[in-house]
Amino acid sequence: MRLFRYLAKEVLVSTAGVTLILLLVILSGRFVSYLGRVTEGRMSFEFLFVILGFHIPSFIQMILPLAFFLSLLLAFGRLYIENEMAVLFSSGISKVKLATYTLGIAAIIGTLSATLNFWLAPTSEYRAAEAAQEQDQLSAFDFLLPGRFQGSGQRTTYIDSFTPKEGWMNQIFLSSFVRKDGKNIPTQTLAAYAEQIRMDSENGLNYLVFKNGTQYEGTPGTANYRITQFDTYAVRMENKAVEPINEAYTQPTSYLINSAKLMDKVELQWRISLVVMIPILAIIGLSLSQVNPRQGRFFKMLPAILLMIFYIALLIWGRTSLEKEKLPIQLGLWWIHGLFALIAAALFLQYNQTFERRKAKLPMIENSEPNT
Known part of the structure; x- marks a missing residue:
């Protein structure tokens, strides 16, 4: 042992x-x-x-x-x-x-x-x-870092800071687009602050609610432009289905x-x-x-x-x-x-040499006749 x-x-x-x-x-x-x-x-x-x-x-x-x-x-x-x-x-x-x-x-x-x-x-x-x-199940806004632009292309988000207790997003900028007449129309939303809330707990509906802001919709450089000012603006966020x-x-x-x-x-x-x-x-x-x-x-x-x-x-x-x-x-x-x-x-x-690989050699015997 x-x-x-x-x-x-x-x-x-x-x-x-x-x-x-x-x-x-x-x-x-x-x-x-x-x-x-x-x-x-x-x-x-x-x-x-x-x-x-x-x-x-x-x-x-x-x-x-x-x-x-x-x-x-x-x-x-x-x-x-x-x-x-x-x-x-x-x-x-x-x-x-x-x-x-x-x-x-x-x-x-x-x-x-x-x-x-x-x-x-x-x-x-x-x-x-x-x-x-x-x-x-977390949204893209759960991964935001203050003071930096995140995203790519027309989908870009920026927040200045978070409130320590409530977790509100302060000075938020959101760039996205809407689909109209088969075209992607750019939109930019600026708000004083925003928060994520669950309005329907049974169906799991999450909303991003903007406060005191402005939304710009239209292609830059064109006359077809719409500017909307709002006190409260809610956007429904998609939830992914939980699969087994x-x-x-x-x-x-x-x-x-x-x-x-x-x-x-x-x-x-x-x-x-x-x-x-x-x-x-x-x-x-x-x-x-x-x-x-x-x-x-x-x-x-x-x-x-x-x-x-x-x-x-x-x-x-x-x-x-x-x-x-x-x-x-x-x-x-x-x-x-x-x-x-x-x-x-x-x-x-x-x-480990369990068996002998070489055959044993037989000794050679030479026959000789006696001299007469």
């Missing part, structure tokens, strides 16, 4: 480190993408961190098999380079027993992956979809098991695949981590990574083919796991 704890510590610590690094890389890319939406007024700054937090379990479920495989190569490769593996083998530890320890570590990672795939990630994605729906959240990746695993929908069956196989691939990658990593100290610990890293990328790419292709009904659902993704299980077995036999 001491040896297992030592190996598990080496691999699991490396797995946690690699997972954290890859997660930060993905989060930084998503953060930049979401930050662009914030600056465009399509997302609130607070929602940025909420949606990132909900997506973290889904990011980890994809990162974890990759991080475990790389950590296994790095940790075991270091043990071979520093001759610790040679000491273990000379102490009576067989390579079959080492494979058993490796599968034990893979079982720990697999349990964590199963928790993510079957429970935590779907729950978080459902919460993310709910938060996205709430965000969609029924995407397969947001559904609980218990629902997918009992579902007859194709997309649900494919999603269930995908979740299972992310767990099944971990012990297969463990045997492949164990075999390809065996290097000669003269070769260096990174000698087999490139072919190992290429093999893993091919495994994941084939799973993604298989999932897409199942969704498009190019592959029968009965075949599923199991044939891919079977193929790489055979590859793992072949690598284990080759690199």
Whole structure:
């Protein structure tokens, strides 16, 4: 057990480190993408961190098999380079027993992956979809920033400031257009202040109410121009219908098991695949981590990574083919796991010398006749 704890510590610590690094890389890319939406007024700054937090379990479920495989190569490769593996083998530890320890570590990672795939990630994605729906119900005026023009083209909005308590928009400018006689007629509305109110709570009707302002309607440079001054001017704001959240990746695993929908069956196989691939990658990593100290610990890293990328790419292709009904659902993704299980077995036999590849050479006996 001491040896297992030592190996598990080496691999699991490396797995946690690699997972954290890859997660930060993905989060930084998503953060930049979401930050662009914030600056465009399509997302609130607070929602940025909420949606990132909900997506973290889904990011980890994809990162974890990759991080475990790389950590296994790095940790075991270091043990071979520093001759610790040679000491273990000379102490009576067989390579079959080492494979058993490796599968034990893979079982720990697999349990964590199963928790993510079957429970935590779907729950978080459902919460993310709910938060996205709430965000969609917000109007463009909920994203306005004081002192700057926001929008594009004829649809541009500017507010000078917000009142601290009431949240009214002070000194508002709104540029838009109305459709008349098949033409877009530009309009500009200026008001002392404006506010969003809900006039019909049952039907969810929201209005933007302007106070003490002027509206200009017409094409600049033409005589057909209309100027309207008002004390109160209300504009109805469109509300988006709330649709049910029924995407397969947001559904609980218990629902997918009992579902007859194709997309649900494919999603269930995908979740299972992310767990099944971990012990297969463990045997492949164990075999390809065996290097000669003269070769260096990174000698087999490139072919190992290429093999893993091919495994994941084939799973993604298989999932897409199942969704498009190019592959029968009965075949599923199991044939891919079977193929790489055979590859793992072949690598284990080759690199761990379970069978002798060279035939023994028979000694050559020369016949000689006695001299007479």
